[in-house]
Amino acid sequence: MRARVRGLGPSMTRSVQAVAEAVAADPAGCARLTVSALAARTGTSEATVVRTARLLGYPGYRDLRLALAALAAQQESGAAPAVTVDIAVDDPLADVVAKLAREEAQTLADTAAALDLTQLAAAVTALATARRIDIYGIGASALVGQDLAQKLLRIGLVAHAHSDPHLAVTNAVQLRPGDVAVAITHSGSTGDVIEPLRTAFERGATTVALTGRPNAPVAHYADLVLATSAARETQLRPAAMSSRTSQLLVVDCLFVAVAQQTYETAAPALAASYEALAHRHTAR
16 A cells, blocks of 8 residues: 555645555554544545545545455454555465456456547547657556557558657657657656657647546646556556556557558558568568
8 A cells, every 4th residue: 555655646636645645554543434534634625535545546435445444454464465456475376367367357447448438539530640650658658659659650650659758859849730749658747758748749749648647747738638547556566567458458449440540551551561571470
């Protein structure tokens, strides 16, 4: 819980942070409090308490209380510490596989359910008609950016992924109306991604943000925001698989929908790329 609160810290308001820090510091005590009592204890409102619970990955305050009670019971029993949200140090490998699979499946379901189809459709149209597409991402998000770029390149679009912040900004300066810039950042507060997106926004390009925090700073410079699942990350998994899985689902939705919209040119371009690479997949 402490690691999760630290990870979400940059996207929290002061009042939400007060509630989050309270539950992380005293899960047993907070588990016994009603929503009104916790609001009074932290000097906030009931709405803030509910908003904090949702930001931490729970549907509502009741679910957060149950999780806090379970965490308190684990601490009191001396059970093995958790490596992730629900995986303990001494869990058998089969349980690790099963639990991670369930977490990934839930992340995909959450992302699909929360995805704004109007925003997605607008992003697809912008990409399909773009003169040029720049994609920005750092760390794990850079891998997702590269995946999107290579998919778009294979259907004949001009797309480039930038993980070097200097190159990202110098390329963003060249963008203009009719171009598209895509920023990928789970936290929504990565400065090296926000800076080139802001530059592209100021140059008149259509800007798109893929983020797990739709109200984070990156959204200030995004014409379109595609929300990914607010995956519950831990200290041992700061670039959790579920975050990338969520981003990759959105990337696949963009790619397939763009390919549909540009099918007459996308199909032959994709066939040509397969043919060009075919000899590399032949055993020698």
